[in-house]
Amino acid sequence: MIDLYTAATPNGFKISIALEEMGLEYRVHRLDFSNNEQKQPEFLAINPNGRIPAIIDRDNDDFVVFESGAILLYLAEKTGKLLPADPKKRSQVIQWLMFQMSGVGPMMGQANVFYRYFPEKIPAAIDRYQKEGRRLFEVMNTQLATHRYLAGEEYTIADIATWPWVRIHEWSGINMAGLPHLQRWLDELALRPACQKGIVTPPPVEMSDEERAKQIQKMVTK
Secondary structure: OOOEEEEOHHHHHHHHHHHHHOOOOOEEOOOOHHHOHHOOOHHHHHOOOOOOEEEOOOOOOOOEEEOOHHHHHHHHHHOOOOOOOHHHHHHHHHHHHHHHHHHHHHHHHHHHHHHHHHHOHHHHHHHHHHHHHHHHHHHHHHOOOOOOOOEOOOOOHHHHHHHHHHOHHHHHHHOOOHHHHHHHHHHHHHHHHHHHHOOOOOOOOOOOHHHHHHHHHHHHHH
């Protein structure tokens, strides 16, 4: 049994998708950001950084893993799924996983903040992060022109890590026009049952735009 500590965000969805794809039994513990539950001592004992997602593997002496990329690697190694054994192919998967962790996620996250939530509009910041997000999309589009998936012909944790972010490109204000290979990949993964279930685990919190903006503003100013 895996205990998953998460929320309805792209980083959280990575792990719920992976758990579904790998067929692992898991329990969902939803953290309420509006009540700052991710900063409470109980959760900080699991993840000192106070961020979701995190897991506890009850079948492995209650072993704790935090950081979404590290969790994906741990689960892939635990199950022998979605990460090739061949050293070169394995390295390719990890390279694209790191591409998401260091590029796609942070740049889109900043685009979200400045485009949607920041209390004042700063055009230079919005333009910077949207342009960098688009550039990263173009890199993926080029890769997918000659490969079915990001790391080659096999679906892997690199795809799982990246798809929940790319699917919200409109929310980030990043244009997908002229990227047919990335769009093909985006649409193909959307048909996978694990992806469909993963992006509603946990379901999104119903709140007004004003409430959501206040919640994000709390995170921006901390």
